[in-house]
Amino acid sequence: MNPDDIKYHREHAWVRVEGKHATVGITDFAQQQLGDIVYVDLPEADTDVDADSELCEIESTKATSPVVSPVSGTVHELNDDLADSPEIINEDPYGNGWIVVITMSDPSEMNDLMSRDEYEKFLKEEEER
Amino acid sequence: MPTRLTIIGAGPGGYVAAIRAAQIGAQVTVVEESEVGGACLNWGCIPTKTLIASTEALELVRHSAEFGIELTGDVRYNLNKIRERKDRVVETQIKGVRALLKSRGIALIAGKGSLLSEDVVRSVQNDGDTQDIRSDRIIIATGSRPALVAGFPFDGETVMTSDDAVQLKSIPKHLLIIGAGVIGCEFAFIYRSLGAEVTLVELLPRALSTEDEDMSGIIERELKKAKIKLITSASVVTIGKSAGGVLTASLTNGQEVKTDAVLVSIGRSLNTEHLRLEEAGLAAGKRGEIPVNEKMETNIPGIYAVGDVTGRMMLAHVASHQGMIAAENALGGDVRMDYASVPAGIFTRPEIGSAGLREHQAREQGIAVRVGRFPYRALGKSHATGEIVGLFKVIADAATDRVLGVHICGARASDLVHEGALAIRMGATARQLGEMVHAHPTFAEGIGEAAEEVFGMAIHVPGGRKER
Numbered sequence: 001m002n003p004d005d006i007k008y009h010r011e012h013a014w015v016r017v018e019g020k021h022a023t024v025g026i027t028d029f030a031q032q033q034l035g036d037i038v039y040v041d042l043p044e045a046d047t048d049v050d051a052d053s054e055l056c057e058i059e060s061t062k063a064t065s066p067v068v069s070p071v072s073g074t075v076h077e078l079n080d081d082l083a084d085s086p087e088i089i090n091e092d093p094y095g096n097g098w099i100v101v102i103t104m105s106d107p108s109e110m111n112d113l114m115s116r117d118e119y120e121k122f123l124k125e126e127e128e129r
Numbered sequence: 130m131p132t133r134l135t136i137i138g139a140g141p142g143g144y145v146a147a148i149r150a151a152q153i154g155a156q157v158t159v160v161e162e163s164e165v166g167g168a169c170l171n172w173g174c175i176p177t178k179t180l181i182a183s184t185e186a187l188e189l190v191r192h193s194a195e196f197g198i199e200l201t202g203d204v205r206y207n208l209n210k211i212r213e214r215k216d217r218v219v220e221t222q223i224k225g226v227r228a229l230l231k232s233r234g235i236a237l238i239a240g241k242g243s244l245l246s247e248d249v250v251r252s253v254q255n256d257g258d259t260q261d262i263r264s265d266r267i268i269i270a271t272g273s274r275p276a277l278v279a280g281f282p283f284d285g286e287t288v289m290t291s292d293d294a295v296q297l298k299s300i301p302k303h304l305l306i307i308g309a310g311v312i313g314c315e316f317a318f319i320y321r322s323l324g325a326e327v328t329l330v331e332l333l334p335r336a337l338s339t340e341d342e343d344m345s346g347i348i349e350r351e352l353k354k355a356k357i358k359l360i361t362s363a364s365v366v367t368i369g370k371s372a373g374g375v376l377t378a379s380l381t382n383g384q385e386v387k388t389d390a391v392l393v394s395i396g397r398s399l400n401t402e403h404l405r406l407e408e409a410g411l412a413a414g415k416r417g418e419i420p421v422n423e424k425m426e427t428n429i430p431g432i433y434a435v436g437d438v439t440g441r442m443m444l445a446h447v448a449s450h451q452g453m454i455a456a457e458n459a460l461g462g463d464v465r466m467d468y469a470s471v472p473a474g475i476f477t478r479p480e481i482g483s484a485g486l487r488e489h490q491a492r493e494q495g496i497a498v499r500v501g502r503f504p505y506r507a508l509g510k511s512h513a514t515g516e517i518v519g520l521f522k523v524i525a526d527a528a529t530d531r532v533l534g535v536h537i538c539g540a541r542a543s544d545l546v547h548e549g550a551l552a553i554r555m556g557a558t559a560r561q562l563g564e565m566v567h568a569h570p571t572f573a574e575g576i577g578e579a580a581e582e583v584f585g586m587a588i589h590v591p592g593g594r595k596e597r
Contacts, residue, residue: 038517039354061506061517083356 002028003094007110008119009070011052014094015113017104022071024055025098026089029123034060037089040082040099047075049102051109056099058089067099071109077101131156132460135250135264137242137404140167141445142436143270144226146452151233153460158262159235160242160252165226166219167272167436169445172292175222177315179215180297181476184322188478195515206323212297238262242271244409247429266431266459269419270452271404273397273437278307281368281393287376288368288391291316300325301390305378307365309336311475313394314348317357318478328358328386330365330378332395337475341487341536343502343522348477348538351518355478360384365391399438416440423465425455433459444473470553474543479519482546485534485553488524497527501559501582503575505539507589510570516540521579523549525559532557532580541572548576559583 002008006016012030016023031037039059049055055069079098081088089097114122132155136143139161147157164171183206190204230237238260240252250262275290277283285293287301291312300323306313309331317327329336329352336352336359337345352359363382368391370376378386399417406413410429414420418440425433433455436448450466457464475481491498505511505519519539525532535549552562563580567573578587 039350041350041353059518061512063506064504 002116002120004116006094006116007070007113008116008122009052009068009113010122011068011070013055013068013070015070015110016098017107017110020104020107021076022073022102022104023098024067024070024100024102025093026058026067027119028093031090031093031097034058034065035062036060037086040086040089042078042082043075043100045075045078049073049075051106051112058086069102070113071102071104072106073102073104075100076103132265133263134158134266134268134456134459135160135242135262136268136270137250138167138270138272138400138436139165139226139230139237140270140272140436140448141169142272142448142452143167143268144230144452145449146268146270146435146456147235148229148233149453149456150460151235153457153462155266155456155460157233157235158238158250158264159230160238160240160250160262162239162241164223165230165237166223167445167448168274169448170219170222170226172295174445176215176219176295177319178476179218180211180295180319181315183211183214184319185478187322192515208297208300208323215295215297241403243403243405244411244432245405247409247432267409267433268425268452268455268459269401269404269427269432269434269438270436270448271400271438272448273399273443275394276396276398278393278395281391282370283393287370287374287389289393291392291394294320294392297323301388302326303328303388304390304392305330305365305376305386305388306392306394307378308332308393308395309359309361310339310394310396311337313392314352314477315475316392316394317352318355321355321357322478326356328360328388330360330363330380330386332362332364334362336361337477337481339487340475340481340483341522341534342489343520344481344483344536344538347479347518347520348481351478360386397437397443399440401438414440423467424458424463425451425466426458431459442468442471442473444471447471467554470550472543472546472550474546476543479516479539480542482537482542482544482549483535484546484550485532486524487534487536488522491524491533496533498533499525499527499530499559499583501525501579501584501587503579503582503587503590505572505575507578507587508570508572508575510572510574511540513570514540516572521575523559523562523576523579523583525580525583530558530560530583532559532562535576537575539572539575545572545576548573 012027041057049069051072054066134155240254245251252260303326309329363380365378401417419434435451472484501523503521506517511517522536524534532552567577
């Protein structure tokens with residue numbers, strides 16, 4: 001079930017905001033598409049990232065795919081648990097499977113993201129295309 | 130009377146030249162100061178691959194649960210037994226080479242060879258006795274040794290070259306490897322598997338900088354997965370030793386790395402200083418290399434050079450092939466060395482196999498190319514065996530479609546690449562390579578798919594969204 005307290009990006013990433021900090025992960029749809037995740041190539045702390053550009057890469061048994069950052073800012077914190085247990089993303093994409101926390105440089109970017117209902121509608125449209 | 134051929138050095142260049150020359154009918158003498166087989170057999174290719182076989186077995190056991198195998202108890206290794214196995218393999222191979230030389234009636238003289246004139250080789254034995262060997266033809270095949278850095282406190286145990294590291298005397302808690310080339314990267318995976326924390330420092334911006342960028346990119350990722358730290362665009366200025374035995378390396382980027390041992394693998398020095406080349410009218414180049422043409426001829430008629438001393442591709446199989454070419458030409462033949470399709474293997478985890486042009490070389494040389502890539506994880510065989518990491522890459526001339534380069538990083542890559550080398554050698558096109566039926570389920574299917582992907586026509590990649 002997709003939570004409704006977070007925002008969604010069209011490249012299947014999500015954001016949960018607390019103050020200036022944005023926790024970022026990939027959606028349940030994304031983890032299902034990827035299949036068994038075997039490695040997350042985490043960025044370095046303090047790296048600057050731009051919205052809509054590559055944040056890191058995820059390797060699954062099916063493919064190597066970029067994770068696109070939904071917001072701009074600086075990487076503040078990494079989920080170190082993913083180094084040894086990348087499968088947490090498959091098990092709990094919206095909870096323990098978070099990937100990074102970004103210190104946002106432009107919180108207004110949140111307005112460009114989708115609500116849960118909008119994201120689910122978007123998924124449906126994508127599927128029908 | 131048969132031609133008297135003297136070869137200085139019994140490594141993969143020298144001993145192969147000796148056998149080929151004996152096959153043709155020469156009276157062959159080989160002067161070797163150490164053991165037959167050279168660096169390859171004694172300190173390089175063979176011992177390291179033997180160690181890698183042990184660490185691969187260890188990794189497989191560690192991951193046995195993925196294959197449904199449940200082990201009870203601890204997984205441990207015995208360093209003495211790993212080392213003994215390595216020594217046994219090397220010893221068997223040495224005996225094999227000695228037996229081959231003997232069976233061909235080749236005289237093997239233990240001594241340090243040098244030139245007295247253009248037709249006399251002097252061998253100086255360890256006890257000081259000398260023997261002068263009158264020769265109609267001479268092949269120089271004295272090889273190379275690990276390059277040292279002046280000022281580093283080499284002691285063979287904590288500050289090592291690859292000749293020391295392969296002896297595996299102990300596994301340090303932390304190992305700093307200077308140079309992330311072929312040797313540095315291979316040892317990084319070996320020592321990491323055996324429990325050392327490993328840091329690699331590389332002067333250039335990427336690991337394995339002579340390889341195709343896609344290949345070194347995969348290895349950089351795999352280093353990360355193995356928790357091997359890679360520091361690029363930096364070099365070590367000094368290595369200091371403190372009272373507690375801890376070493377401190379100071380880097381050009383200001384970083385300091387504390388470590389228990391250091392492996393210096395920054396390249397190799399050529400063994401030409403003691404040959405007295407000038408006595409025969411030969412002159413070494415800037416790096417000490419002996420210039421040769423495609424027939425392996427030096428500037429002095431009757432004197433040939435093969436292997437690392439020629440300063441070309443420093444690979445055992447190149448030395449061997451040059452050795453055969455030199456032997457045939459020394460005995461009246463007319464054959465030439467072709468480097469364009471030479472394959473090479475790097476035994477990282479996973480392996481790299483490469484032949485021909487890298488994509489960045491094509492760019493630098495202004496050759497327009499089309500490239501096909503195909504990932505290992507799209508193969509059924511990869512999933513069946515659990516070896517899903519890797520990439521096949523075929524580089525074809527955009528104008529003629531001829532295959533110019535084949536690069537593979539993944540399981541069995543060093544074996545698989547030979548199909549690519551043959552394609553380059555025979556002047557095959559990417560279309561022809563793709564048209565050839567590849568057996569299922571094999572890793573080799575990936576070469577066929579990558580060749581098809583030169584035209585965007587690989588079967589087992591998703592359509593629609595274009596791969597990067």
